[in-house]
Amino acid sequence: VTWVLLAVLSMVLVVPGAALGASASGRPLLVTVDDLPIAVGSLHPEAADRERLTRGLLAALERHDVPAVGLVTWRNVHGPEDLELLEMWLAAGHELGNHSYGHLNYTATPAEEYIADVEAGRRELAAFLDGRGVGLRFFRFPMLREGDSEAKLEAMRAYLEASGQRNLPVTIDNQDWSYERPWVEARRAADEEAAARVAEAYHEALHVSVRHHEHQGDRLLGRAVPQILLLHANAVGAAQWDRLFSWLEKRGYRFAHVDEVLADPVFAEPHRFVGSRGFGLWDRLIHERWQAAARQEIEAVLRDQEQAWSRGDLEGFVGVYAEDAAFASPKGLTTGRGTLLERYRQAYPDRQAMGLLSLEILDYRPASGLEVSMLGDARPGQVHGASVVARWTLRALEGDEEEVDSGLTLLVFRRLGGAWRIVHDASM
Numbered sequence: 476v477t478w479v480l481l482a483v484l485s486m487v488l489v490v491p492g493a494a495l496g497a498s499a500s501g502r503p504l505l506v507t508v509d510d511l512p513i514a515v516g517s518l519h520p521e522a523a524d525r526e527r528l529t530r531g532l533l534a535a536l537e538r539h540d541v542p543a544v545g546l547v548t549w550r551n552v553h554g555p556e557d558l559e560l561l562e563m564w565l566a567a568g569h570e571l572g573n574h575s576y577g578h579l580n581y582t583a584t585p586a587e588e589y590i591a592d593v594e595a596g597r598r599e600l601a602a603f604l605d606g607r608g609v610g611l612r613f614f615r616f617p618m619l620r621e622g623d624s625e626a627k628l629e630a631m632r633a634y635l636e637a638s639g640q641r642n643l644p645v646t647i648d649n650q651d652w653s654y655e656r657p658w659v660e661a662r663r664a665a666d667e668e669a670a671a672r673v674a675e676a677y678h679e680a681l682h683v684s685v686r687h688h689e690h691q692g693d694r695l696l697g698r699a700v701p702q703i704l705l706l707h708a709n710a711v712g713a714a715q716w717d718r719l720f721s722w723l724e725k726r727g728y729r730f731a732h733v734d735e736v737l738a739d740p741v742f743a744e745p746h747r748f749v750g751s752r753g754f755g756l757w758d759r760l761i762h763e764r765w766q767a768a769a770r771q772e773i774e775a776v777l778r779d780q781e782q783a784w785s786r787g788d789l790e791g792f793v794g795v796y797a798e799d800a801a802f803a804s805p806k807g808l809t810t811g812r813g814t815l816l817e818r819y820r821q822a823y824p825d826r827q828a829m830g831l832l833s834l835e836i837l838d839y840r841p842a843s844g845l846e847v848s849m850l851g852d853a854r855p856g857q858v859h860g861a862s863v864v865a866r867w868t869l870r871a872l873e874g875d876e877e878e879v880d881s882g883l884t885l886l887v888f889r890r891l892g893g894a895w896r897i898v899h900d901a902s903m
């Protein structure tokens with residue numbers, strides 16, 4: 476009886492569970508749409524055209540059951556007809572977020588001016604949503620540029636926090652917007668061949684971008700991570716999303732709600748890339764990993780130096796210097812690793828004279844620039860150098876280990892031939 480009961484119970488429990496499992500299978504993908512109501516409005520000045528495009532975008536989303544987040548650039552809202560378009564997005568069940576008022580480039584704009592513009596966009600959208608009982612939760616940086624100085628990065632983060640907006644990242648960054656003008660021109664010229672060519676190029680580019688960022692995210696996290704796709708509210712999208720969404724479904728994606736996707740812990744990982752260009756989240760997180768690894772490696776080099784010195788191994792100690800390293804001290808400039816070793820040998824003839832060394836990092840600044848990704852986009856580069864201000868302390872080998880001498884040193888590290896080498900040392 477018990478077995479039968481359990482079997483019945485498990486059927487009751489398993490059947491709905493299996494149904495849930497089926498609907499929950501597939502990799503979650505959040506679709507986000509920038510520059511609402513219509514991107515590159517100058518190409519679509521007529522209200523009827525804008526409404527037709529919006530209906531096309533919403534129809535594709537509906538056909539594939541996509542719960543999207545649309546990011547509104549308020550300067551794109553030209554009048555009551557455009558408010559109607561935003562109304563249509565809400566009525567279709569999508570969420571709207573802030574994409575600023577004037578779509579300013581943060582790199583070219585002082586923080587105060589930029590924040591005032593983002594706040595102007597927030598105020599307008601919040602007032603619009605408030606009348607409909609909907610909240611405003613998300614902000615998307617125009618061109619994904621989050622700040623080209625520490626101060627600007629911090630200023631926007633503090634503002635977003637204080638105003639209750641969350642930075643909605645992108646993981647599949649792409650150039651979908653660049654196909655809009657050629658698409659519209661081909662269609663207006665009734666050049667079907669040209670339009671078909673643009674459509675093929677659009678899909679090819681998106682496929683490459685999806686594959687690239689999928690690989691990048693999975694390698695970074697060691698698992699199939701959810702993705703956030705960036706699209707724009709434009710005519711090429713209205714015509715091509717249906718086909719794009721079908722391809723994504725075939726690839727194993729499941730269109731997911733923003734709350735489900737953002738619940739993945741990867742979206743809580745801190746990142747603070749400072750730079751002039753904008754990037755997707757995976758590039759930012761990879762950059763964090765590179766930064767952390769470089770810091771660890773350089774700390775390990777300093778530990779090795781402490782140990783080499785403290786066991787009387789001068790050759791080991793200078794081994795980390797570049798062949799042509801320059802060493803500056805109050806006594807003058809020494810160039811070359813060999814010369815440096817000779818100098819140390821004279822100043823510290825034996826282990827007794829050397830004593831025990833400790834190095835404490837007081838200030839650490841990594842150096843990294845931009846690289847070009849396989850898609851031809853700029854991306855954060857590897858850490859190629861670092862400058863370190865450290866306090867060195869020498870203690871007596873025996874006895875009470877009292878401090879014999881102490882001072883400061885400025886070390887400049889470069890990654891040469893796969894290893895960290897000191898190229899400059901200024902000790903005082």
Ligand SMILES: [Zn+2]
Nearest residue numbers: 509510617618
């Ligand atoms: Zn934008």
